[in-house]
Amino acid sequence: MTEAYNPKVVEKAAQSFWDERDSFAAKESKKPKYYCLSMFPYPSGKLHMGHVRNYTIGDVISRFKRMQGFNVLQPMGWDSFGLPAENAAIENDVSPKEWTIQNIDAMRGQLKSLGFSYDWNREFATSSPDYYKWEQSFFNQLFDQGLIYKKESEVNWDPVDETVLANEQVIDGKGWRSGAIIEKKKIDQYFIKITDYADKLLENIQELNGWPNQVKLMQENWIGKSKGLEFNFHIKDHNNALRVFTTRPDTIFGATYCAVAMDHPLAISLIESNPKIRDFIENNKNITTSEAAIATQEKLGIDTGLKAIHPFTNEDIPIWIANFILMDYGTGAVMCVPGHDQRDWEFAKKYSISIKQVIESDQDNGVSDGALEDKGILINSKQFNGLDFDDAFDSITKELVKTNNAEVKTNFRLRDWGISRQRYWGCPIPIIHCDDCGPVKVPETDLPVELPEIDNISSKGLNLSTFSDWMAVKCPKCSKDATRETDTFDTFFESSWYFARFAGISDKEMISKEANYWLPVDQYVGGIEHAILHLLYARFFNILMHENKLIHNEEPFTKLLTQGMVLADAFYVLDEAGNKTWLNKDSLEDKNDELLDNSGNKVFKDGMSKMSKSKLNGVDPKEMIDKYGADTVRLYMMFTSPPEQTLEWSENAIEGSYRFIKRFWTLVEGRSNNIEEPSAFNKEEETLRRKSHQTLKKVLKDYEERNSFNTVIAAVMELINAIPESFKKEDASESQKYCLNEAIEFSLKILSPIAPHVTLELWSKFNSSQDKSLFETSWPEFKENLILDDNFELIIQVNGKVRGKEKIEKTLTEEQIKSIALSNENVSKHLQLDNIKKVIYVKEKLINFVI
RNA sequence: GGGGAUGUGGUGGAACUGGUAGACACGCUUGGCUUAGAACCAAGUGCCGCAAGGCGUGGGGGUUCGACUCCCUCCAUCCCUACCA
Numbered sequence: 001m002t003e004a005y006n007p008k009v010v011e012k013a014a015q016s017f018w019d020e021r022d023s024f025a026a027k028e029s030k031k032p033k034y035y036c037l038s039m040f041p042y043p044s045g046k047l048h049m050g051h052v053r054n055y056t057i058g059d060v061i062s063r064f065k066r067m068q069g070f071n072v073l074q075p076m077g078w079d080s081f082g083l084p085a086e087n088a089a090i091e092n093d094v095s096p097k098e099w100t101i102q103n104i105d106a107m108r109g110q111l112k113s114l115g116f117s118y119d120w121n122r123e124f125a126t127s128s129p130d131y132y133k134w135e136q137s138f139f140n141q142l143f144d145q146g147l148i149y150k151k152e153s154e155v156n157w158d159p160v161d162e163t164v165l166a167n168e169q170v171i172d173g174k175g176w177r178s179g180a181i182i183e184k185k186k187i188d189q190y191f192i193k194i195t196d197y198a199d200k201l202l203e204n205i206q207e208l209n210g211w212p213n214q215v216k217l218m219q220e221n222w223i224g225k226s227k228g229l230e231f232n233f234h235i236k237d238h239n240n241a242l243r244v245f246t247t248r249p250d251t252i253f254g255a256t257y258c259a260v261a262m263d264h265p266l267a268i269s270l271i272e273s274n275p276k277i278r279d280f281i282e283n284n285k286n287i288t289t290s291e292a293a294i295a296t297q298e299k300l301g302i303d304t305g306l307k308a309i310h311p312f313t314n315e316d317i318p319i320w321i322a323n324f325i326l327m328d329y330g331t332g333a334v335m336c337v338p339g340h341d342q343r344d345w346e347f348a349k350k351y352s353i354s355i356k357q358v359i360e361s362d363q364d365n366g367v368s369d370g371a372l373e374d375k376g377i378l379i380n381s382k383q384f385n386g387l388d389f390d391d392a393f394d395s396i397t398k399e400l401v402k403t404n405n406a407e408v409k410t411n412f413r414l415r416d417w418g419i420s421r422q423r424y425w426g427c428p429i430p431i432i433h434c435d436d437c438g439p440v441k442v443p444e445t446d447l448p449v450e451l452p453e454i455d456n457i458s459s460k461g462l463n464l465s466t467f468s469d470w471m472a473v474k475c476p477k478c479s480k481d482a483t484r485e486t487d488t489f490d491t492f493f494e495s496s497w498y499f500a501r502f503a504g505i506s507d508k509e510m511i512s513k514e515a516n517y518w519l520p521v522d523q524y525v526g527g528i529e530h531a532i533l534h535l536l537y538a539r540f541f542n543i544l545m546h547e548n549k550l551i552h553n554e555e556p557f558t559k560l561l562t563q564g565m566v567l568a569d570a571f572y573v574l575d576e577a578g579n580k581t582w583l584n585k586d587s588l589e590d591k592n593d594e595l596l597d598n599s600g601n602k603v604f605k606d607g608m609s610k611m612s613k614s615k616l617n618g619v620d621p622k623e624m625i626d627k628y629g630a631d632t633v634r635l636y637m638m639f640t641s642p643p644e645q646t647l648e649w650s651e652n653a654i655e656g657s658y659r660f661i662k663r664f665w666t667l668v669e670g671r672s673n674n675i676e677e678p679s680a681f682n683k684e685e686e687t688l689r690r691k692s693h694q695t696l697k698k699v700l701k702d703y704e705e706r707n708s709f710n711t712v713i714a715a716v717m718e719l720i721n722a723i724p725e726s727f728k729k730e731d732a733s734e735s736q737k738y739c740l741n742e743a744i745e746f747s748l749k750i751l752s753p754i755a756p757h758v759t760l761e762l763w764s765k766f767n768s769s770q771d772k773s774l775f776e777t778s779w780p781e782f783k784e785n786l787i788l789d790d791n792f793e794l795i796i797q798v799n800g801k802v803r804g805k806e807k808i809e810k811t812l813t814e815e816q817i818k819s820i821a822l823s824n825e826n827v828s829k830h831l832q833l834d835n836i837k838k839v840i841y842v843k844e845k846l847i848n849f850v851i
Numbered sequence: 852g853g854g855g856a857u858g859u860g861g862u863g864g865a866a867c868u869g870g871u872a873g874a875c876a877c878g879c880u881u882g883g884c885u886u887a888g889a890a891c892c893a894a895g896u897g898c899c900g901c902a903a904g905g906c907g908u909g910g911g912g913g914u915u916c917g918a919c920u921c922c923c924u925c926c927a928u929c930c931c932u933a934c935c936a
Contacts, residue, residue, distance in 0.1 A: 289934080
């Protein structure tokens with residue numbers, strides 16, 4: 001009697017089997033190690049499809065490597081500090097800690113239900129003092145090494161809630177909760193000198209052969225190393241010079257104005273005496289600190305009335321204040337060459353500043369339609385005419401060194417990492433402020449500095465400066481009354497070293513010796529949105545940990561797989577003030593083709609965007625797991641698109657994945673793998689065996705080299721479709737049954753990393769005599785001699801168009817093949833023999849007749 | 852604004868090194884089974900055309916015997932843009 005496929009029963013059995021044996025506990029051994037890590041989640045409470053995709057990919061790779069005989073470490077934990085906990089605290093009046101713990105429990109349950117092969121013994125949450133204690137300790141080391149400093153920097157200030165807002169919390173220049181117009185405010189913050197390592201971070205990219213080029217490029221551009229010239233413009237009737245940085249000194253004869261940032265000292269010095277400038281700066285202050293907002297705003301400027309003196313022509317050129325110049329980059333002042341920089345060109349047009357062409361071009365209209373940004377030969381540049389970029393750079397530098405204090409400078413776009421946050425739910429920065437001793441680090445023996453418990457949650461933002469009891473301490477140096485630092489770390493701090501902690505977790509040290517066995521991470525898997533910040537900070541931290549002799553490797557991640565975003569439609573309603581409130585799709589009603597929320601307000605569609613906590617467009621996998629089981633969800637997730645590609649979420653085809661598993665179950669169930677290999681096979685049997693071994697060869701490449709799991713699944717489907725019906729019948733011959741069993745065995749193995757529960761169950765039914773766990777630690781080998789075929793299919797083209805196909809024996813000569821091709825009926829219709837101008841033959845593939 | 856990607860049937864995707872475009876699925880159509888439906892099974896399914904044949908990989912142009920693949924250009928969508936993680 002056959003048994004129907006019941007995912008609930010099968011999955012429960014498989015999961016208990018793994019649990020009982022602690023199958024995925026990782027211990028050092030003589031086997032080659034493989035550390036596979038998926039980016040740990042922020043515990044928002046529910047998994048969404050982006051997580052399912054990420055963690056299925058990681059698990060597929062882990063399980064595949066385990067089958068290949070590797071000693072695999074695949075840990076999981078929680079990146080549990082962050083903004084959403086504070087928001088939830090304010091909205092629901094729960095402590096961030098409680099909320100986080102509940103979320104972790106819920107998400108752990110969801111992860112377990114998906115059957116991921118994690119070593120749960122190594123689980124930790126970054127919000128636990130056991131973890132952040134070591135972060136504070138490491139910070140102290142960096143502090144001693146002079147890598148930490150304080151400097152003023154701008155934040156988004158909500159004047160109503162009296163709190164600092166993240167860029168995400170500023171919507172159209174207004175605070176998301178209060179609706180107040182956001183102000184920029186300068187406050188003193190901690191920074192870490194990542195720019196000291198800019199060259200190292202850039203150079204090491206060359207060695208990251210296992211990283212996607214895309215990500216390496218983005219990091220290179222982010223670091224943004226450029227060679228340029230810094231020099232002074234003398235200012236007419238003014239004591240100070242204006243120091244500018246330019247990467248294009250070759251265009252200096254085209255400089256028709258200069259521009260400075262709104263917070264440049266020169267601009268600030270004019271506020272008092274010039275009300276127009278004061279108004280301009282005042283009116284343009286209200287913009288988010290985000291680069292995107294600054295760069296896309298309308299480009300505005302105001303003439304200071306001051307004149308810079310052109311170093312070569314001695315002409316006066318105006319100095320402007322512009323709202324898009326960044327004080328943080330270069331010197332905060334630039335020379336503007338509208339002829340050869342598009343942004344300068346547009347600004348010049350707007351304010352009627354002259355535009356000069358100083359680089360040769362074959363463009364008829366010169367610079368009248370737009371800037372010519374390509375490098376080239378200098379014109380209209382007096383003694384420098386005719387020089388190319390490099391020569392011009394050198395010659396112009398030589399002159400400016402004499403007169404204008406010029407200096408060739410390497411400049412980085414990368415800025416130092418601001419690590420202070422004015423928040424409650426983060427790792428406290430272990431510093432004590434003493435009136436006499438200044439900032440003093442908290443002694444090692446007093447670590448961790450734990451977060452105070454929350455008793456009273458206000459409706460404003462949370463931060464540590466309201467906990468006066470907690471703040472009051474004695475100075476560790478002089479024992480006088482002192483106060484604790486109230487800033488917490490940027491949460492990127494926690495995620496910059498967790499991978500090392502997983503590899504060497506210990507309650508006695510930050511990272512134990514065991515880490516030397518596991519590190520570096522062999523395969524890191526995570527969303528492409530982390531291509532720059534998280535991955536750059538983690539690389540930076542890894543270098544610091546390496547320098548401090550905590551770990552042996554300099555770069556943390558050997559291979560990187562960046563999965564594409566899972567997108568979903570996002571929906572919102574607007575209030576009277578035009579503020580957006582995001583809504584989950586499930587809370588909407590569809591009335592006469594119009595979307596309404598549950599109070600009847602009109603709902604707008606925002607279009608596809610990544611599943612996120614803030615837009616509430618995450619799709620919870622729970623329902624799907626309940627309905628179809630984890631194997632179907634995993635299989636569908638892998639089948640529906642290749643990992644690197646963006647995925648617009650839809651569950652239209654999940655039924656198909658479920659059907660496939662059911663069909664597969666029906667095929668395998670009731671059979672046993674007990675046939676000896678026969679001595680001979682007929683043609684039909686050979687064909688199936690060829691397909692089985694071909695499939696094995698193909699999927700090995702797809703798994704190992706291409707991370708192409710959708711084609712792995714398609715290949716197995718093809719193999720199963722290729723089994724002749726007669727082989728499945730009860731009266732099939734022994735050799736037919738043998739070939740069928742071989743196909744089944746391969747399919748079970750191939751699918752095991754993707755759908756581990758059902759394959760484990762079927763394997764133990766199919767191979768009842770064998771140890772179950774053997775199935776998950778062995779990978780079959782294909783036989784090359786069975787893959788070879790004596791024939792091939794020749795494609796016959798006329799002028800590149802397919803006109804016929806012929807089955808050809810591989811032993812035939814090119815001449816013989818040509819004559820077979822020419823005798824093809826359909827082909828001969830399309831050509832006359834005397835017309836053939838050329839014949840192209842691609843071995844064992846195609847022949848093309850050109851007429 | 853800048854940086855990085857992506858674009859192939861009604862849908863998700865395949866084509867790996869310039870060599871058969873549409874594998875494998877979803878959906879749909881027809882038939883079988885069924886009192887009926889679901890499930891399942893079988894056949895068909897890029898578009899135009901009765902057919903011969905033609906057209907077809909975001910649009911336009913180019914290189915090549917041959918282009919989804921290489922080059923130029925334009926468009927659309929997504930990710931990042933330093934305080935979402």
